[in-house]
Amino acid sequence: MSDETTGRLGGLKRTVATIAPGESRFETSNTRDANVETTDMTAEAGQSDVATTERNETESSSSGGVEMPTSDRPLGTPRVDDAVIEARDLDVFYGDTQALNEINMDIPEQGVTALIGPSGCGKSTFLRSINRMNDLIDVARVEGELYFHGKNIYDDDVDPVALRRKIGMVFQKPNPFPKSIFDNVAYGLRVQGKDDDVEEKVHTALERAALIDEVEDQLDESGLDLSGGQQQRLCIARAIATDPEVILMDEPASALDPVATSKIEDLVEELAQEYTVVIVTHNMQQAARISDKTAVFLTGGHLVEFDDTNKIFENPESDRVEDYITGKFG
Amino acid sequence: MSTETDAPDLSGTGGGLEERMNDFTRWIFLSCALVTVLTTIGIFAVLLFGSYGFFSDVSLVEYFTGTEWYPVAHEPSFGVLPLIWGTMVVTVGSALVAIPLGTATAIYLSEYADRRVRKTLKPTLEILAGIPTIVYGFFALSFVTPVIQRFFPETGTFNALSASIVVGIMIIPMVSSLSEDAMSSVPDELRNAAYGLGATKFEVSTSVVVPAALSGIIASYILALSRAIGETMIVALAMGNSPQITTNVLEEMQTMTAFMVDIAISDASAGSVGYQSLFAVGLTLFAMTLSLNLFSMWVKSRYREEYQ
Amino acid sequence: MSTETENPFTEGTDDIERKRTIGRVFVGVCFGSAMVGVAALVILLADVIIEAWGWLTWDFLLYPPTQSPDNFLGGIRGAGIYPAIVGSIFLIALTAVFTLFLGVGAAIYLEEYAPENRLTSFIEANIANLAGVPSIVYGLLGLAVFVRGAQLGAVLLAGALTLTLLILPIVIVSTQEALRAVPDSQRNAAYGVGATQWQVTRDVVLPRALPGIMTGTILSLSRAIGETAPLIMVGAATTMLTAPDGLMSPFSAMPMQIFDWAARPQTEFHHAAAAGIVVLLTILLLMNLCAILIRNKYDPRS
Numbered sequence: 001m002s003d004e005t006t007g008r009l010g011g012l013k014r015t016v017a018t019i020a021p022g023e024s025r026f027e028t029s030n031t032r033d034a035n036v037e038t039t040d041m042t043a044e045a046g047q048s049d050v051a052t053t054e055r056n057e058t059e060s061s062s063s064g065g066v067e068m069p070t071s072d073r074p075l076g077t078p079r080v081d082d083a084v085i086e087a088r089d090l091d092v093f094y095g096d097t098q099a100l101n102e103i104n105m106d107i108p109e110q111g112v113t114a115l116i117g118p119s120g121c122g123k124s125t126f127l128r129s130i131n132r133m134n135d136l137i138d139v140a141r142v143e144g145e146l147y148f149h150g151k152n153i154y155d156d157d158v159d160p161v162a163l164r165r166k167i168g169m170v171f172q173k174p175n176p177f178p179k180s181i182f183d184n185v186a187y188g189l190r191v192q193g194k195d196d197d198v199e200e201k202v203h204t205a206l207e208r209a210a211l212i213d214e215v216e217d218q219l220d221e222s223g224l225d226l227s228g229g230q231q232q233r234l235c236i237a238r239a240i241a242t243d244p245e246v247i248l249m250d251e252p253a254s255a256l257d258p259v260a261t262s263k264i265e266d267l268v269e270e271l272a273q274e275y276t277v278v279i280v281t282h283n284m285q286q287a288a289r290i291s292d293k294t295a296v297f298l299t300g301g302h303l304v305e306f307d308d309t310n311k312i313f314e315n316p317e318s319d320r321v322e323d324y325i326t327g328k329f330g
Numbered sequence: 331m332s333t334e335t336d337a338p339d340l341s342g343t344g345g346g347l348e349e350r351m352n353d354f355t356r357w358i359f360l361s362c363a364l365v366t367v368l369t370t371i372g373i374f375a376v377l378l379f380g381s382y383g384f385f386s387d388v389s390l391v392e393y394f395t396g397t398e399w400y401p402v403a404h405e406p407s408f409g410v411l412p413l414i415w416g417t418m419v420v421t422v423g424s425a426l427v428a429i430p431l432g433t434a435t436a437i438y439l440s441e442y443a444d445r446r447v448r449k450t451l452k453p454t455l456e457i458l459a460g461i462p463t464i465v466y467g468f469f470a471l472s473f474v475t476p477v478i479q480r481f482f483p484e485t486g487t488f489n490a491l492s493a494s495i496v497v498g499i500m501i502i503p504m505v506s507s508l509s510e511d512a513m514s515s516v517p518d519e520l521r522n523a524a525y526g527l528g529a530t531k532f533e534v535s536t537s538v539v540v541p542a543a544l545s546g547i548i549a550s551y552i553l554a555l556s557r558a559i560g561e562t563m564i565v566a567l568a569m570g571n572s573p574q575i576t577t578n579v580l581e582e583m584q585t586m587t588a589f590m591v592d593i594a595i596s597d598a599s600a601g602s603v604g605y606q607s608l609f610a611v612g613l614t615l616f617a618m619t620l621s622l623n624l625f626s627m628w629v630k631s632r633y634r635e636e637y638q
Numbered sequence: 639m640s641t642e643t644e645n646p647f648t649e650g651t652d653d654i655e656r657k658r659t660i661g662r663v664f665v666g667v668c669f670g671s672a673m674v675g676v677a678a679l680v681i682l683l684a685d686v687i688i689e690a691w692g693w694l695t696w697d698f699l700l701y702p703p704t705q706s707p708d709n710f711l712g713g714i715r716g717a718g719i720y721p722a723i724v725g726s727i728f729l730i731a732l733t734a735v736f737t738l739f740l741g742v743g744a745a746i747y748l749e750e751y752a753p754e755n756r757l758t759s760f761i762e763a764n765i766a767n768l769a770g771v772p773s774i775v776y777g778l779l780g781l782a783v784f785v786r787g788a789q790l791g792a793v794l795l796a797g798a799l800t801l802t803l804l805i806l807p808i809v810i811v812s813t814q815e816a817l818r819a820v821p822d823s824q825r826n827a828a829y830g831v832g833a834t835q836w837q838v839t840r841d842v843v844l845p846r847a848l849p850g851i852m853t854g855t856i857l858s859l860s861r862a863i864g865e866t867a868p869l870i871m872v873g874a875a876t877t878m879l880t881a882p883d884g885l886m887s888p889f890s891a892m893p894m895q896i897f898d899w900a901a902r903p904q905t906e907f908h909h910a911a912a913a914g915i916v917v918l919l920t921i922l923l924l925m926n927l928c929a930i931l932i933r934n935k936y937d938p939r940s
Contacts, residue, residue: 560772
C-alpha cells in the first residue's frame with residue numbers, strides 16, 4: 001500500500017516537473033520585475049516599453065523572422081526586418097554563475113552594432129556565444145536560442161567549426177600567429193580550403209584592412225614584428241580574408257594607442273559597408289562614433305536597452321542607461 | 331667621543347658581532363657559489379691536461395681519421411671514429427624512438443588530456459626519468475634483447491638496437507615534459523584565433539600550437555640527444571665492447587662512454603697511453619654535449635624573445 | 639520551426655568531418671604514444687620483479703656477495719648485497735652533508751646576497767651548463783682531482799665528493815626556487831627592524847624555505863644514489879666483501895654491485911642483480927615518499 005502511495009506521489013512530481021520548463025515565462029517576468037525595481041523606472045517608461053514591444057511583435061512576425069517573446073524584450077528594440085542574428089531567451093552560465101540573462105536581440109544585416117556596458121556585464125560573453133567560442137570553455141553552458149538567418153546555431157546539426165567560418169572574430173589583444181604576415185592572412189584560407197589564388201586573396205584582404213602599404217615589402221617577415229596597431233589590422237585582414245558574413249570584434253582597440261585606435265575605427269566603419277559588424281567596446285565615445293545601433297548591457301547579464309545609437313546616447317528610455325551613458329554609474 | 335655627539339652612527343662599521351657575522355657569511359656563501367665555477371674550471375683543466383699527455387703521443391690526425399680503436403693492444407691504434415660511430419648510432423636510434431613518442435605524448439598532455447588524466451599521466455611518465463640508468467641497462471639485457479632475438483635470431487647478446495631502444499625510452503620523459511612545457515606556454519589567444527577562423531582542434535594543435543612552440547620543442551630534442559650521447563650504463567651493459575663501424579644494429583658496437591667504463595674497470599696503468607686515452611675520449615664527449623647544450627639554450631632563448 | 643529552416647552551415651562540412659576523422663586518429667596515436675611510455679614503465683618493473691622473485695630474501699640483505707652463485711639461494715652460507723647497501727647509505731649520507739652545505743650556501747648567495755653583475759650571471763649560466771654535463775665526465779674529474787690529485791685513493795670520501803659536484807647544480811637550482819618562494823614582504827619586515835642580511839636569512843628566509851630545500855635535496859640525492867658511471871671512473875669496487883668503516887675506506891655501492899652482477903654471463907647473477915635493483919628502487923621510492931610528505935606537510939600551496 002505504501003508503495004502505491006509513493007508511486008502516485010512520484011507520478012505527481014513528474015507531472016510538476018514536466019510543467020516546469022513551460023513556466024519559464026514566470027521566471028522571465030520576475031527578472032523583468034527585478035529590473036524595474038532596480039532601475040527605479042517610472043510607470044510611463046514601463047508602459048511605453050510594452051507599447052514598443054507590441055508594435056514590434058506584429059511587425060517581426062509579419063516579416064517572417066523568428067518570433068520574439070513578448071515579455072522580455074529590452075527597451076528600445078528597433079524594428080528589424082533583415083535581422084541576421086536573432087537571440088531568443090539566451091542564457092549563458094559559467095558553472096553556477098549566470099553570465100547572460102534572457103537576452104532577446106535582433107542584429108540587423110550590415111552596419112555596426114555596438115555592445116556596451118560596464119565590465120562583467122556579459123557583453124563579451126554574448127559576442128562569444130554568436131560564434132560558439134563559449135563551447136571551448138568547459139564550464140560554459142548555453143540555454144535558449146540564437147538564430148543566424150533563421151537557423152538556431154545551437155541545434156545539433158550545426159557544426160561550430162562551419163559556423164565560425166561564416167562568422168569571423170577579432171580579439172581584444174592582437175593575436176597574430178608567430179608566422180609570416182602572409183601566412184597569417186593565408187591561414188584561414190588554407191584551413192577552409194579556399195586557398196586557390198591565395199596570393200591575390202591575401203593581397204586583397206591586406207588592402208581592405210588598410211595595411212598593404214605598410215607591409216607590402218615584408219610579407220615574409222613575422223607578424224609579431226609589427227606594431228600593436230598593425231598587428232590588430234593584420235588580425236582583421238586575417239578575419240576578412242575568408243570572406244565571412246559577420247565579423248565579431250571584442251574590444252579590438254582597447255590595447256592600442258589613440259592613433260592606432262582611430263585607424264581601427266575608420267576600418268570598422270569601412271568594413272560595415274559589406275559586413276555585419278558586432279563590436280564590443282567599453283569606450284562609449286567609440287560606440288557613439290562608429291556604430292549604427294547600440295545595445296547596453298548592465299550588471300547581471302541583462303540587456304537593458306537596444307536602439308539606434310543616436311537614440312541611446314541622446315534620449316535613452318532607461319534611467320539606468322542614461323546614468324551609465326552620462327557616467328554616473330558603471 | 332662618538333657617544334657624546336647627537337648624530338647617530340649610521341656607518342654600520344661598528345664592528346658588532348652581528349655585522350662581522352654578516353660579512354663572514356657573505357664570504358662563505360660566495361665561496362660555495364664559486365665551487366660551481368671551480369668545478370667547470372676543473373673539468374676543463376682535467377680533460378685538457380689529460381688529453382695533452384695523450385696527444386703528445388698520438389697525432390690529432392690519427393685520432394680523428396683513424397678507423398680502428400685498440401688503445402691497449404700490443405700494437406695500439408688510436409682512431410676514435412669507431413667510438414664516435416657507436417655513439418652516433420645509439421643517439422640516432424634513441425632519437426628515432428623518443429622524438430616521435432615524446433612529441434606525441436606532449437601534444438596529448440598539453441592539448442587533449444583533461445586535467446585529471448594529465449595529473450596522473452605526467453608524474454607516471456616522470457618516474458621513467460627517475461629510474462637509475464643501471465636499471466635500464468639491466469632491462470635492456472634481460473628483456474629487450476631476448477625479445478629482439480625472438481624476431482632476429484642472429485642477434486648477439488650485446489647489440490646496438492637493444493641499447494638504442496632503451497636509451498630512447500629513458501629520454502622520452504625529457505622530450506615529452508620539456509615539449510609540453512613549450513606547448514602549454516603558447517598563449518590561448520593563438521588557439522582562439524585559429525578556432526575563430528574555423529579551424530578544427532586537430533588543425534589548432536598541429537598548425538598553430540606545434541609551430542608556435544617549435545623552438546622549445548627543438549630545444550627539448552637537442553637536450554635529449556645530448557643526454558643520449560652522455561648515457562653510459564645502458565650502453566656499457568647492453569651494447570657491447572667492440573669498437574667497430576658497421577650499419578648492422580644487431581651487432582655489438584662500442585660508444586665513447588662504454589669505452590671509458592671499459593678502461594676504468596680494466597687495469598690499465600695510470601701513465602700508459604691507453605689510460606690517457608680516457609681523457610681524450612672524455613674531452614671529445616664533453617665537447618659534443620657542451621656544444622649541444624649551448625645550442626639548445628640558444629634556441630630556447632630565441633623562443634623566449636618571441637613572446638615578450 | 640528550426641527544422642524547416644535550411645541549414646546555412648552545410649558548406650565545407652564534409653571537409654570538416656574529414657579533418658575531424660584525421661583528428662580522431664591523431665588523438666589515438668598521441669594517446670597510444672603516451673601509453674607506450676607507461677607500458678615501458680610497467681614492463682620494466684614487472685621484468686625486474688619477476689627476475690628478482692625468490693632471490694630477494696633477508697639473507698640477501700644481510701650477507702656479502704660470493705663468487706659462487708649457489709650461495710644466493712641458501713647454500714652453505716648466504717650471499718647478498720649487504721656491503722653495497724651500507725656503502726650506498728654512507729655515500730649518500732656524506733653527499734647529503736656536503737651538498738646541503740655547498741648547495742644551500744651557493745643558493746643563498748645567488749638569491750639573497752648576489753648583486754646583479756656579470757659575475758652573478760656568469761655563475762648562473764655556468765650552473766645551467768653544469769647540469770648538462772654527462773655524469774661520466776664528473777667521474778673523470780673525481781678521478782683526477784680527488785683520487786689522484788688529492789691522493790685520497792678510491793675511497794668513500796672521494797666518491798661522495800664526486801657525487802656532490804654532480805648533483806650540486808640541481809640542488810642549487812631547487813634551493814633557489816625554495817628561497818624565491820619566500821615572500822619579499824617577510825624579508826622587508828625583518829630589514830625594517832634593522833636586521834642584517836645574515837639575520838634576515840637565518841631567522842626569516844631559511845626557516846620558511848626549509849621544507850622546499852629538503853624536498854629538492856632529497857630528490858637530488860635520490861638521483862645520486864642510482865649513479866653508477868661516476869663511481870666506476872673514481873674506481874669504486876664492484877664487489878666488496880666487507881662494509882666500509884670510515885671516510886677513507888674502500889667501498890662498493892648498490893649500483894656498482896648490480897653492474898657487476900648484470901655484466902656476468904651466468905644467469906644466476908642476473909637474478910641477484912634484479913634483487914639488488916628491487917632493493918635500490920625501494921630505497922629510491924622511500925626517499926621520494928619522504929620528499930613528497932615533507933612537501934605536502936609544509937607547502938602552503940598544496
